[in-house]
Amino acid sequence: MFFRCKNCGGNTVYSPEHKKMFCPHCDGTDSGEREAGNGQWECANCGAALEVGEYASTCKCEYCGSYFIMDDRVDGKYRPHWILPFQMGKERVVGKMKQEWKRRIFTPDSFLSEATLEEMKGMYVPFWMYDYAARCVYVGTGTKVRVWVSGDTEYTETSYYHVERGMDIDFDRIPVDASLEMDDATMDLMEPFDYGQLGPFAEEYMSGFYGEVYNMGADELADRAVKRVSEDAGRLLMGTVSGYATLRQERKDVDIKGNGVHYALLPVWRYRYRYRDKDYDFYINGQTGKIVGTTPVSQKKVLAYGGTVFAVLWAALSLLLHIVEVV
Amino acid sequence: MKQYVRYFKWYFMAVAVLAAVYGGILLVHGSSDYGERRNGECMTEERVFDYGEVLSEKEESKLRELIEKRERQTGCDIVLVTLNESLKEYAREKEPDVPYGEFVRVFAEDFYDKNGFGYDKPVGDGVLLVDNWYRENDGNVYTWLCAVGRPDRKYGLDGMNHLLDNVYRYVESNPYRAYRTYINEFYHDMTGSGRNTVYLAGKDTMPFAAALIGMLLFLAFHWGSKKGEKTVTASTYVEGGKPRLHRKEDVLVNKVVAKRRIQTNGGHGGSGSRSSGSRSGGTHGHGGHHGGAGHHR
Numbered sequence: 001m002f003f004r005c006k007n008c009g010g011n012t013v014y015s016p017e018h019k020k021m022f023c024p025h026c027d028g029t030d031s032g033e034r035e036a037g038n039g040q041w042e043c044a045n046c047g048a049a050l051e052v053g054e055y056a057s058t059c060k061c062e063y064c065g066s067y068f069i070m071d072d073r074v075d076g077k078y079r080p081h082w083i084l085p086f087q088m089g090k091e092r093v094v095g096k097m098k099q100e101w102k103r104r105i106f107t108p109d110s111f112l113s114e115a116t117l118e119e120m121k122g123m124y125v126p127f128w129m130y131d132y133a134a135r136c137v138y139v140g141t142g143t144k145v146r147v148w149v150s151g152d153t154e155y156t157e158t159s160y161y162h163v164e165r166g167m168d169i170d171f172d173r174i175p176v177d178a179s180l181e182m183d184d185a186t187m188d189l190m191e192p193f194d195y196g197q198l199g200p201f202a203e204e205y206m207s208g209f210y211g212e213v214y215n216m217g218a219d220e221l222a223d224r225a226v227k228r229v230s231e232d233a234g235r236l237l238m239g240t241v242s243g244y245a246t247l248r249q250e251r252k253d254v255d256i257k258g259n260g261v262h263y264a265l266l267p268v269w270r271y272r273y274r275y276r277d278k279d280y281d282f283y284i285n286g287q288t289g290k291i292v293g294t295t296p297v298s299q300k301k302v303l304a305y306g307g308t309v310f311a312v313l314w315a316a317l318s319l320l321l322h323i324v325e326v327v
Numbered sequence: 328m329k330q331y332v333r334y335f336k337w338y339f340m341a342v343a344v345l346a347a348v349y350g351g352i353l354l355v356h357g358s359s360d361y362g363e364r365r366n367g368e369c370m371t372e373e374r375v376f377d378y379g380e381v382l383s384e385k386e387e388s389k390l391r392e393l394i395e396k397r398e399r400q401t402g403c404d405i406v407l408v409t410l411n412e413s414l415k416e417y418a419r420e421k422e423p424d425v426p427y428g429e430f431v432r433v434f435a436e437d438f439y440d441k442n443g444f445g446y447d448k449p450v451g452d453g454v455l456l457v458d459n460w461y462r463e464n465d466g467n468v469y470t471w472l473c474a475v476g477r478p479d480r481k482y483g484l485d486g487m488n489h490l491l492d493n494v495y496r497y498v499e500s501n502p503y504r505a506y507r508t509y510i511n512e513f514y515h516d517m518t519g520s521g522r523n524t525v526y527l528a529g530k531d532t533m534p535f536a537a538a539l540i541g542m543l544l545f546l547a548f549h550w551g552s553k554k555g556e557k558t559v560t561a562s563t564y565v566e567g568g569k570p571r572l573h574r575k576e577d578v579l580v581n582k583v584v585a586k587r588r589i590q591t592n593g594g595h596g597g598s599g600s601r602s603s604g605s606r607s608g609g610t611h612g613h614g615g616h617h618g619g620a621g622h623h624r
Binding site: 102104105106109136137141142149152153154155156157158159160161162163164165166167168169170171172173174186188189191192231232233235236237239240290291292293294297302304305306307308309310311312313314315316317318319320321322323 | 330331334335338339341342345346348349352533534535537538539541542545546549550554555556557558559561562563564565566567570571572573574575576577578579580581582583584585586587588589
């Protein structure tokens with residue numbers, strides 16, 4: 001599938017800034033017309049062969065830069081229920097990263113150089129979203145202690161309480177990434193996404209970005225969601241038991257029942273920076289702009305900045321002490 | 328480079344301001360000049376009398392140069408005497424009941440008067456430090472600071488003790504440094520705002536250590552670039568934002584009271600006292616009023 005501009009014939013893409021389809025060639029908006037693919041993996045614009053990854057649902061022609069959506073990978077069992085369109089375009093993301101980079105002063109100077117920024121990719125990451133209902137019960141014995149002194153006697157009063165809690169929790173759309181390429185811990189750190197902007201899937205949102213179909217089924221990943229629900233439910237349950245000096249648990253049950261699962265695509269920008277033969281990946285939430293990633297450290301800058309801080313502090317303190325001594 | 332300059336701009340400016348303030352203070356202090364010495368009756372041009380032989384020739388010469396400069400700036404004679412001999416006989420001959428701690432005082436006042444020190448007149452404005460390295464029979468080594476004229480009026484007992492404290496910080500390990508401190512601190516006290524100079528312990532090592540710690544903290548703070556913050560909580564995905572608590576029971580079942588008798592301690596207290604004293608001032612012959620203070624080690 002390909003979106004062609006009816007004004008100039010160029011490839012139209014989804015623009016987060018305009019919140020609609022946009023033609024970067026003639027600046028036309030909403031001028032894209034859908035052209036179905038011919039079932040072969042070749043560029044409908046220039047005819048070049050397309051390199052499509054195992055799980056890719058979109059790809060970019062290396063020769064003319066047009067974006068294609070693989071029809072069979074956004075259809076049938078691969079058709080997502082929901083998509084959260086990109087809210088932040090590349091320029092805004094770069095601005096945000098530069099701001100962040102200012103704080104990370106040991107980052108090499110070539111970080112975020114124009115050449116490497118070219119490689120920044122916007123991608124829709126496949127997620128399974130699970131609904132669960134948790135029924136929680138807690139039974140235990142709590143103690144409260146009161147101490148007072150009267151005359152030459154100290155009294156310690158220990159009160160024993162029967163503590164019982166019952167709680168129902170409905171978890172709504174717990175996200176678990178279904179991409180083998182994406183690190184699970186990193187994707188967890190991308191959260192939260194604001195589901196208010198989650199909408200029914202439409203191919204238009206994918207033009208101009210990379211995308212994947214789910215690499216693993218919902219059943220395979222359910223354990224991760226269950227583990228999370230179990231931990232969160234336990235925390236919420238125990239958050240209601242407070243004010244006791246000691247607590248002895250007699251029973252704690254968290255019964256979890258699945259209420260449904262949905263397939264969704266969520267927006268993530270990826271910036272890969274290579275420094276001293278090592279790749280450093282940065283991920284930016286395409287909706288909120290939250291940045292996740294570890295920057296490399298330039299030894300040259302550590303020496304320069306560390307040395308300057310030392311020299312400045314030394315000079316300032318020495319001068320200050322000398323001033324205090326003579327005035 | 329641009330980022331570096333931008334980052335340290337305010338740090339550099341702060342150091343420049345401090346340097347300017349310090350330079351200004353030194354300039355103000357250095358500009359005070361009392362003109363030529365007016366005492367034509369002084370018996371000697373010498374100011375450093377190293378009878379105790381604790382200084383090298385070179386150190387003596389450097390102290391003389393410093394004294395010459397500071398005398399013009401303070402308008403006071405600055406004299407240093409080191410000894411390594413018992414003053415018991417000498418002092419008791421002049422003052423039969425004088426205690427051990429004041430043998431050096433007797434010597435200092437006598438030495439000052441005999442030589443007719445004083446910047447403005449004989450037995451006029453000046454200070455003299457006598458540091459006797461000899462351990463007297465009472466087991467102590469004594470030092471006396473004698474002030475005459477303006478220094479006497481400027482210094483109180485506390486001020487003199489303060490100056491001697493500062494001298495004593497170095498005297499055992501580095502006598503030259505101790506005597507330089509005596510000269511410089513006297514100069515600062517006389518030309519400064521009137522308050523005694525503050526002795527800051529570890530003035531030289533403290534900034535180094537603090538700067539080192541500061542640098543390590545700075546590196547640790549900026550080095551530890553975390554991958555990202557976890558910004559979801561247990562209730563982030565809970566429908567409606569909070570769970571439904573349908574059972575909440577806290578029922579008192581039992582209550583136990585334990586008693587404990589508090590042991591009171593009727594023990595005995597005791598106190599002792601220590602006293603210390605020093606002597607300041609005193610009239611003396613030759614028409615001069617000598618203020619002074621002594622220390623022992």
